[in-house]
Amino acid sequence: MRLVIARCQVDYVGRLTAHLPMAPRLLLVKADGSVSIHADDRAYKPLNWMSPPCWLTEEPGVWTVRNKADESLVITIDEVLHDSSHELGVDPGLVKDGVEAHLQELLAAHPETFGEGFSLVRREYMTAIGPVDLLCRDAAGAHFAVEVKRRGEIDGVEQLTRYLELMNRDPLLGPVVGVFAAQQIKPQARTLAEDRGIRCLTVDYDALRGMDSKDLRLF
Template sequence: MRLVIARCQVDYVGRLTAHLPMAPRLLLVKADGSVSVHADDRAYKPLNWMSPPCWLEEQPGVWTVRNKADESLVITIDEVLHDSKHELGVDPGLVKDGVEAHLQELLAAHPEVFGEGHTLVRREYMTAIGPVDLLLRDPAGASVAVEVKRRGEIDGVEQLTRYLELMNRDPLLAPVAGVFAAQQIKPQARTLAEDRGIRCVVVDYDALRGVESDDLRLF
């Protein structure tokens, strides 16, 4: 990983255009080839980025990042304040707690939970920023990305939103619908998800496991 802090301006040219005026920023170049531009706020979310496969060309004072779609991220550098490289090695990945991991496994085995005719493409579908839990096809053959949580909170919705942004750039997948699945979904998370067009599904873990309910019933 390469970390560069520089005074720079950034111009994105592609399906959309975007401009960031000259200011100090962090430029992050990862081993997978991705380049992202960060400010000292917005938590983890970059101001702009280019996902792999892409290529970085460095000229004095100018970085140009291009992808196969002929989009480009042009970073004009006025002054470099820091430039360092670090070998991070292979990341072991996120380790989910036992219930969440088992819930994902059960949902993969029962994709009909998300609607009649849904089928599993694969678990842990890898994107440039990490794996989405489940990739499904709906009855019409469209892609559906599912993020599975034990407790559905705003962070999980944000995570799925980032996956969807990347996956919808892939012409082989797009359009990709999003589903946020959890045993419990907080009201704020549901509101945010629905505002972003993400469907929420509350999952009965015990029912998926075939465990009898303790609720009183007549029959």
């Protein structure tokens, strides 16, 4: 991973345009090729980014990042304050609790839970900011990103929202619809999810395991 702190401006050109005026920022270049721009607030969410596959070209005072959709992120650098590289190695990934991990496994084995004609594309589909639990496809070929939780709260909806923002930039995937699946979903989380066009699925763990219980409910 390469960390660069620089006074810079950023211009994004693609399906839309965006401009960040000149200011000190953190530029993060990961081993997967992704490039993201961060301010000293907004927690972990970048101001702008380019997801892999993409290619960085460095010229004096200008970084240009392009992807296969011919979108570009142009970073004009006025002054470099810090530039360092660090080898992090292979990350072991997030370890879920037993019920949550098994719930993900069961849903992967039974994608029809999400609707008739659904099929699993991949478990732990990797994005530049982490893996989506499940990537599925419906009978019409549309993609669905599924985030699985034991208890559905607002943080889980925010997490899925960030994944969807990245995945919908990929012309080979988009449009991607989000599904928030949990044994229990708090009312505030459900309201936020529905406001963002994310479907909520209340999952009965015992029913998925083949035990007597109520039917699954899709909202």
